[in-house]
Amino acid sequence: xxxxxxxxxxxxxxxSLFSSEEGSWIPLFNSSDLTGWHKQSVKGQHGTGGxxxxxxxxxxxxxxxxxxxxxxxxxxxxxxxxQFELELSLRPDxxxxxxxxxxxxxxxxxxxxxxxxxDKGNVGHIRLETxxxxxxxxxxxxxxxxxxxxxxxMMPDSRPENLAEGVYEESCTEEEFLQAWNTGDxxxxxxxxxGGLLPVIETWINDLKVCQFDASTTTHSKFDRExxxxxxxxSGSIGMQVHGGKNxxxxxxxxxxxxxxxxx
Numbered sequence: 001x002x003x004x005x006x007x008x009x010x011x012x013x014x015x016s017l018f019s020s021e022e023g024s025w026i027p028l029f030n031s032s033d034l035t036g037w038h039k040q041s042v043k044g045q046h047g048t049g050g051x052x053x054x055x056x057x058x059x060x061x062x063x064x065x066x067x068x069x070x071x072x073x074x075x076x077x078x079x080x081x082x083q084f085e086l087e088l089s090l091r092p093d094x095x096x097x098x099x100x101x102x103x104x105x106x107x108x109x110x111x112x113x114x115x116x117x118x119d120k121g122n123v124g125h126i127r128l129e130t131x132x133x134x135x136x137x138x139x140x141x142x143x144x145x146x147x148x149x150x151x152x153x154m155m156p157d158s159r160p161e162n163l164a165e166g167v168y169e170e171s172c173t174e175e176e177f178l179q180a181w182n183t184g185d186x187x188x189x190x191x192x193x194x195g196g197l198l199p200v201i202e203t204w205i206n207d208l209k210v211c212q213f214d215a216s217t218t219t220h221s222k223f224d225r226e227x228x229x230x231x232x233x234x235s236g237s238i239g240m241q242v243h244g245g246k247n248x249x250x251x252x253x254x255x256x257x258x259x260x261x262x263x264x
Contacts, residue, residue: 029256031054032054032058037076039076040076044073044074044109047065047071047072049074049242050072050073050075051067059255059256060257062098067252070245070246071244072242073242074241075240076104076239081263082234082263085191088189088257089187089188090187090254093117095249096247097121097245097248098116098117099114100191103193103236110129111128111199112126112128113126114127114138117254120155121141121142122141124204124211125168126201128223135228140177141155142178143155154175166218167219168218170211171210180207180208187205190203190204198225238261242254
């Protein structure tokens with residue numbers, strides 16, 4: 001091998017390593033077991049962590065522990081992330097209150113992307129959930145038209161006075177969400193997190209951009225940036241939530257698959 005060829009080979013090897021670290025998609029769930037994940041190590045506001053497992057078909061599921069007990073919590077990635085894109089497929093039963101958390105701590109506190117698949121619920125918008133400080137940034141909710149049928153109807157948000165112009169940089173309409181969301185079937189969720197302590201969080205459901213939220217500029221009347229800075233981190237785990245409380249009935253689960261991430 002001549003000197004030029006050797007130099008080129010070294011260049012491509014270094015480039016490959018850099019690409020793997022900074023830009024390539026990395027699977028977070030191996031479809032076999034919970035390798036790379038753990039339940040929150042400290043009891044949080046939703047419980048001790050919930051019950052998590054993998055079906056024979058290779059699907060990650062979460063439920064209360066024991067089912068219907070009210071004890072929930074989060075399953076956390078061992079690896080921590082700061083700026084990234086996360087993709088996953090989700091299929092929640094109707095009734096559970098769940099979410100995907102980013103930059104999450106061991107108590108299960110952090111920025112939440114709603115997966116509230118129940119009456120007066122929301123999927124895809126943002127909440128800051130830490131103890132004792134939480135703020136909901138939810139522009140609309142949905143409910144079942146009839147409990148025995150899969151269709152959804154929209155309802156006004158229960159906190160409209162907090163949703164002034166500028167809470168989100170972008171947000172889909174109720175009608176756009178209804179058209180994109182597959183009730184009772186798999187949906188793809190993509191989350192992009194960038195920025196420093198107060199991040200920009202963007203979400204997509206089945207290629208529909210649900211929202212773009214900037215914590216440094218949002219006009220939400222109940223959001224205190226200085227208080228938020230005291231309870232959030234620039235890096236943390238990815239978290240899957242099982243909400244605590246009695247609204248989650250025994251036998252109800254949330255299901256996840258095709259979980260992957262890439263650093264930005």
